Amino acid sequence: MSQFGRVGPDHARGQAQMRLFQTGAPTHELSQKVVAEGPGHRLFLAVPKAPPPPGGWPVLYMLDGNAAFDFLTAEDLALAPGLVVVGVGYDTERQFARERRTLDFTAPDGPGDGLRPDHVHEGRTAGGAAIFHDRLTGALRAAAEAGLPVDPARRTLWGHSFGGLFTLYALLARPGGFARYAAISPSIWWDEALIRRVARAAAPASLPLLVALGDREKRSGTDGPPPDGPAPATMAFVEDLRAHPGHRAQLHVLPGHVHIQTLAGSFPLVLPFAAAD
Template structure:
């Protein structure tokens, strides 16, 4: 994979600089066939596909879209796939060698604010831009989805969106602004701390939601502080717990909330998969 853009990966927390080893592509998997493809749209995306072996059901396979696909497939194991032999997985990543494209995901996964396209300087990370979630959602449900599902029997009524951290924040944004974009949503350790008033305004604008889609929320009990500085995390993130409670009251959503014991922020990627994959396959 080639590196693109200004996201050099020289600073930031250790996991933000990690290379994507993608060891699962060297495994002999009895349940799925793995492949990758580059899609020339936006900043340049790489899709990681795990397609079930055997014949699809008459309606097609259910599919889960995993944001930060480079990292998601780095944490994916044969044991995870064995849980859901009839589920297709699509990792939506960037054409880079690392697990995370920090500058790109900050722009793509954060909600717009203000007039025009809503893109603005990131109020938390100097030098980054934010607010491109509307454009990314169009890209995700348009050319990226088309490229991922081309030639494959997919059940369009059984698509799930999964995101972790900023991806979890985007998953909430997608649910609140375009609830019909996916049938189910899995928000893992969402970065509610990043401009919390903004995501709360998005929730308020959504208002009561008729026929609200299923929502899975999971976070670790060792990530009280979700940012990258401060004392060691202790307990689940209180801002996330409060937001989920308020979301249920204000929108009519019924989040299925899980606090994962002993897990810090980065560990909830793998820790959530035994919950999220069967959730998507249901």
């Protein structure tokens, strides 16, 4: 069955090969660490070999860190030799921890902790984005930046798919966590009404946002060929967000890209975006 078959895309069950850690990178020192926080996380770090600037290095946080660093190459890192890159993943050998990311990357809805059954994926729990955001900007950030001269005013958050949905939630609901945001192929379809409610309730914030998506994307597990054009819901959401007070959204459509391809396809855009002054 193809990667778009009903059993789900092949990449969702794929093992991470982490070739970057085998080949190395001329511009960055590579390392990993496990953090026993929440469900257990694995951090992947690429730290510049060059001396830091007086104010410290900018840092790019990448959700789904196992997959992000599985696709990341030395050539990608060379685009931003003065940028710290941190992959925030889970303590697994797979590219994606599907149940955990569903919980962590989806917004709460309602009082209390907001946890509820996932209305799309039977058997999964959703709504833990607020809890995860606290973990991300607390214990995980502290572990990632320990001993590193990082500029706290130049932190960027990147997320793909459900991670892109979380990135939008973080920008709108918790804008103090990062200075810049990059939402790649955000899964707005998962609960478009909810993310629009979050956007309407958001306070004005003058924070740079980069959105990228492909023009051949479709939901995993659905029949038919990929569409010819970017997701209308995402395009409409970005246009609405541009009209929201203070938000600055730049939009990139990646030609010929299906959903999984936009992950790595965004790197040439995102690394310079995160490294910029």
